[in-house]
Amino acid sequence: MEFTPNPDHEAIREGVRKVCSDFPDTYWAEMDENHEFPWDFYNAMAAGGWIGVCIPPEYGGAGQGITEATIILEEVARSGAAMNGCSAIHLSIFGMNPVLKYGSDEQRKKYLPPVAEGSLHVAFGVTEPDAGTDTTSISTRATLSADGSHYTIRGRKVWTTKAPYCQKVLLLARTTPREEVKRRTEGLTLFLADLQNPAVTITPIPKAGRNAVVSCEVVYDDLVVPAEDRIGEEGLGFTYILDGLNPERLMVASEALGCGKAALDKAVLYAKEREVFGRPIGKNQGIAFPLAEAYNRLKAAELVLRQAAWQYDSGYPASVVGEGANIAKWLCADAGFQAADQAMQTLGGMGYAKEYHVERYWKEARLMRIAPISQEMILNFVSEHVLGLPRSY
Numbered sequence: 001m002e003f004t005p006n007p008d009h010e011a012i013r014e015g016v017r018k019v020c021s022d023f024p025d026t027y028w029a030e031m032d033e034n035h036e037f038p039w040d041f042y043n044a045m046a047a048g049g050w051i052g053v054c055i056p057p058e059y060g061g062a063g064q065g066i067t068e069a070t071i072i073l074e075e076v077a078r079s080g081a082a083m084n085g086c087s088a089i090h091l092s093i094f095g096m097n098p099v100l101k102y103g104s105d106e107q108r109k110k111y112l113p114p115v116a117e118g119s120l121h122v123a124f125g126v127t128e129p130d131a132g133t134d135t136t137s138i139s140t141r142a143t144l145s146a147d148g149s150h151y152t153i154r155g156r157k158v159w160t161t162k163a164p165y166c167q168k169v170l171l172l173a174r175t176t177p178r179e180e181v182k183r184r185t186e187g188l189t190l191f192l193a194d195l196q197n198p199a200v201t202i203t204p205i206p207k208a209g210r211n212a213v214v215s216c217e218v219v220y221d222d223l224v225v226p227a228e229d230r231i232g233e234e235g236l237g238f239t240y241i242l243d244g245l246n247p248e249r250l251m252v253a254s255e256a257l258g259c260g261k262a263a264l265d266k267a268v269l270y271a272k273e274r275e276v277f278g279r280p281i282g283k284n285q286g287i288a289f290p291l292a293e294a295y296n297r298l299k300a301a302e303l304v305l306r307q308a309a310w311q312y313d314s315g316y317p318a319s320v321v322g323e324g325a326n327i328a329k330w331l332c333a334d335a336g337f338q339a340a341d342q343a344m345q346t347l348g349g350m351g352y353a354k355e356y357h358v359e360r361y362w363k364e365a366r367l368m369r370i371a372p373i374s375q376e377m378i379l380n381f382v383s384e385h386v387l388g389l390p391r392s393y
Helices: 007-020 025-034 039-047 066-094 097-102 105-117 237-243 245-273 285-313 318-347 358-367 375-386
Strands: 122-125 141-144 150-161 168-174 188-194 200-204 215-226
Touching: 007 039, 007 066, 025 066, 025 358, 039 066, 066 122, 066 150, 066 245, 066 285, 066 358, 097 105, 097 188, 097 237, 122 150, 150 168, 150 188, 168 215, 168 237, 188 215, 188 237, 237 245, 245 285, 245 318, 245 358, 285 318, 318 358, 318 375
Parallel strands: 122 168
Antiparallel strands: 141 150, 141 168, 150 215, 168 188, 200 215
16 A cells, blocks of 8 residues: 555645634634534535545535545534534445435435535434344334325334434334345345424434534434435345444544544644743643643554555455454554543643643543443444454444
């Protein structure tokens, strides 16, 4: 693999930085404080063509790969937008991949162009309160009508991002009872359903941070979904979802990386300017060494991320891509939070104050060690699928 600078990638970084320069820390602090979606930022990114970066040109996008998507999201996070900025555009950039890969021609023509231009917002409805990361145990049911014209969906999802603002939702439901399938991964079907519907109740979930982008509990009370809005074949939804997990982990890894870099930038600047006992605190090894270590960790994690994204875009086997994507997410989430935590320590009491924004980076970087998959579940993956150890769950 070549690690030489790519002029196109440098141009992407510069382009994203230019957009983000209009949205300083104070903007993001205000959006977070007021629980207000960053529409101005979202519209600016859409106008620049960054939303449709991974959608093919024939559907209005730029036709770029996951590498380019990770670069965009890293720069957004590093600008000070952190997870509020990334989560505002994350699903629009890559969330429609199941439709692109497994949807019908009609679905692709109808839905991909408005997503690429930024006018259509799509949420992701998979996680349930009683299933968590055990997706095969979801209880949301979709029942096909006698004439085969539509499905009726009933169930409850949690942590649905941007639900109040999304017209559609990629919704996973069980169409065949678990006890009637040979494998627990069978019988799950993916739909592109209406979200703003009287049969749908959306309730925001109060949370510690990333409050500019709302996370919701969504209840589906006999939502009618036309059969033509089913994605691919009935019963194969779990496979479709799995296909998008590796790129999602790479994108989240890049967001964690950007959060860590933003926090480290603040800490280094503070360590240079803050004077105690007649000299800058950065002159003390007790301050300097932990910041240097944070930089080293971020740098190492970034190299794994770049390699894993390159492997995905180059068509490497799923086993290779899966290993790289999972390890990249684990390393970047760990390094990103460690950098944010060290930034808090460097600023001392001022790190806990909102004035310097480090506390916001810290809260949002911490999220990446939990979502969309915990660090422990990634260790489960590596233990079983890379090292060949017995399954532990």
